[in-house]
Amino acid sequence: MPKEIRSSIVVVGSLNADHVTRVDQLPRPGQTVTGREHRVFCGGKGANQAFASAKLNGHVRMIGCVGTDQAGRTLTSNLASAGVSINEIMATESAGTGMAYITINEAGQNQIVILPGANALLVPEMLEPFATTLETARIVLLQLEIPMATVEAVARRARKAGALVILDPAPVQPLSAALLRSVDYLTPNLGELAALTGQPVNEGIPIAEAAGMAAPLAAQHGIQIIVKMGDQGALCVRPDRQHHHWPAFPVETVDTTGAGDTFNGAFAVALAEGMPDQQAGFFACAAAACSVTRLGAQAGMPSRSEVDALIRSSNPSHQSAGTPL
Ligand code: RIB
Secondary structure: OOHHHOEEEEEEOOOEEEEEEEOOOOOOOOOOOOOOEEEEEEEOHHHHHHHHHHHOOOOEEEEEEEEOOHHHHHHHHHHHHHOOEOOOEEEEOOOOOEEEEEEEOOOOOEEEEEEOHHHHHOOHHHHHHHHHHHHOEEEEEEOOOOOHHHHHHHHHHHHHOOOEEEEOOOOOOOOOHHHHHOOOEEOOEHHHHHHHHOOOOOOOOOHHHHHHHHHHHHHHHOOEEEEEOHHHOEEEEOOOOOEEEEOOOOOOOOOOOOHHHHHHHHHHHHHHOOOOHHHHHHHHHHHHHHHOOOOOOHHHOOOHHHHHHHHHHOOOOHHHOOEEO
């Protein structure tokens, strides 16, 4: 299939209504805390990645499943408002739209519980009508809030047809070797990387140590691993164990919900525009930094001009687009 008649970015994933409560401190097990504010936002890792890409001028289609309820309609129309093609989002009467219960502390850190609802009904057979969409995609974005069998089937089909496959392993769960064979970029955060590699979670670890955690996985499966490290930036580890670090852009953090999704959406747009992945990661870090300055997953996502402005205002050492270690 010639590249010019391929659609750019296809997201297959979840849509959730995010019920967000702000608190001073996240509750410990058994503890009750008092919330300060409760709001409902558009979210879901799949929808977030589609929304982020479209806001940054990506040409995006989303395949997903919502209920026939108001939440499903709101989520779908919010995607459309950003320019996402929503014709392949199905509405089912068999379940309600997915929901997420999110608690955010003063530092913008979150705890998230999801109820998959209609997202769990997106089984591989439901994708048959969309074979052409998958087979003509240049880049396919996947996460793990839909059934694993669907993720595996989409990755296999898209990769076979020549697409680049980016998998966000969240919420983290074991990944088969067959799935990893169909993936180009795996994008865990540090906690997810620790779970995937059976190592202890160690926030704030040196970059070289995080690279050491990811290197065997990257080498074993021949994949690029991009580790999203919050205020430590992001790290790309290649199958030959070479790695590259992008520092974080210093910003005031209000809410980190959806920052990882913004990174993936922006990374896909940059690759679709032909940027090399080192430059794409730099752009994605800037987009993720913009997103944490506002409340809400999709509500906090930046426009292209905001990301460009942050990049322009960053200091020259930052503009060197990261450091090979
Ligand atoms: O990645 C953030 C997202 O995780 C939220 O929008 C929530 O819906 C959960 O899926």
